[in-house]
Amino acid sequence: MSEIPRKIIVPKNITDALRNVNYPGSTEDIVSLDMVQEIRIAGKTVSFSLVFQRSDDPHMGAVIAACEQAIAKYVGADVDVKGHITPKAVHQMERPILPGVKNIIAVASGKGGVGKSTVSVNLAVALAQAGATVGLIDADIFGPSIPKMFGVEDIRPAGIKVDGLDRIQPVVNYGVKMLSIGFFVAVEDAIVWRGPMASNALKQLITDGNWGELDYLLIDLPPGTSDIHLTLVQTVPVTGAIIVTTPQDVALADVIKGVNMFRSKSVDVPVLGLVENMAWFTPEELPENKYYIFGKEGGVKLAEKLGLPLLGRIPIVQGIREGGDDGKPAAIHADTMVGQAFAEVAANVIKQVELRNATLDPTKKVKINKK
Numbered sequence: 001m002s003e004i005p006r007k008i009i010v011p012k013n014i015t016d017a018l019r020n021v022n023y024p025g026s027t028e029d030i031v032s033l034d035m036v037q038e039i040r041i042a043g044k045t046v047s048f049s050l051v052f053q054r055s056d057d058p059h060m061g062a063v064i065a066a067c068e069q070a071i072a073k074y075v076g077a078d079v080d081v082k083g084h085i086t087p088k089a090v091h092q093m094e095r096p097i098l099p100g101v102k103n104i105i106a107v108a109s110g111k112g113g114v115g116k117s118t119v120s121v122n123l124a125v126a127l128a129q130a131g132a133t134v135g136l137i138d139a140d141i142f143g144p145s146i147p148k149m150f151g152v153e154d155i156r157p158a159g160i161k162v163d164g165l166d167r168i169q170p171v172v173n174y175g176v177k178m179l180s181i182g183f184f185v186a187v188e189d190a191i192v193w194r195g196p197m198a199s200n201a202l203k204q205l206i207t208d209g210n211w212g213e214l215d216y217l218l219i220d221l222p223p224g225t226s227d228i229h230l231t232l233v234q235t236v237p238v239t240g241a242i243i244v245t246t247p248q249d250v251a252l253a254d255v256i257k258g259v260n261m262f263r264s265k266s267v268d269v270p271v272l273g274l275v276e277n278m279a280w281f282t283p284e285e286l287p288e289n290k291y292y293i294f295g296k297e298g299g300v301k302l303a304e305k306l307g308l309p310l311l312g313r314i315p316i317v318q319g320i321r322e323g324g325d326d327g328k329p330a331a332i333h334a335d336t337m338v339g340q341a342f343a344e345v346a347a348n349v350i351k352q353v354e355l356r357n358a359t360l361d362p363t364k365k366v367k368i369n370k371k
Helices: 011-018 060-074 116-129 195-207 227-235 249-263 298-306 318-326 337-359
Strands: 036-042 045-051 085-088 101-109 134-138 159-162 165-168 171-173 176-180 214-220 240-245 271-281 310-316
Touching: 011 036, 011 060, 045 060, 060 085, 101 116, 101 227, 101 249, 101 337, 116 134, 116 176, 116 214, 116 240, 116 271, 116 318, 116 337, 134 195, 195 227, 240 249, 240 298, 240 337, 249 271, 249 298, 271 298, 271 337, 298 310, 310 337
Parallel strands: 045 085, 101 214, 101 240, 134 176, 134 214, 240 271, 271 310
Antiparallel strands: 036 045, 159 165, 171 176
């Protein structure tokens, strides 16, 4: 007669059991509050860390006892967990990650090559020139370009202590605070990381940056939809998203996917509007001439179709490319045609953010249950 196989315990068994334990005084369970970490299983022995906001939390003993009871009831009375739950102190359980940041704006695109980083950089500069306090995070972990576009490739952010915690001091240029993984790796080095490593790098740029008080924190996302996008909306409540596209059909088809991702029920981040980049080519010496290289008004028509505001149209001008390569964003020249185009985008973004905040509830962080 064959032996009946023993049931193998997996981390999901533990988290499922602990979802039945609420933190005293809270309507949320300890798994949703991210208190349960570092689960380890060796046969029938289960250990994990239980993190608290305070080292002298008065509910610590009661929560540990409730965890032991839940595991005995829902996983098995023979599970050895007593004495293997390690309390850890100082956990930012429900504390805002960026308390001084008023608005977090994701800048995204359906596909690569549409000039999303160029728009992010120049929009940040234009917002700063409009009098706002602005931060910018380069979330394109595998292709960071913001250090070069701001002319600060050789600068390394300093580490500082803030309220006893280690923080990274953002680099500042043209009135914009910025952080990028590009500050921490050599320019010629390829970043070959798996998804979780890239996601952790983004989290560190967000949570460890000494951002202080900001009106706007722009997040320059990689193209498409990926782990990085999910990491962002799970880490911070995103006020709204801006989608960058070119007028051509192949770009517009991917824009719809990007818009649908932010609008989906599971993410639910308002889309503030579209920016049509490379709308036409204009020689700087002939500013009245317009050549529609990638098609005409594709972004305009798509914004109308999707019921989204058109935040602005940016032409192809040699000075934009030169500014990006030279570390001098075109938007710093407010009196030029390009400077005025980005100033218009900035003004419309400010308007749409104010409208969004006046008419919609604050965005919440996305909570994705692990199954």
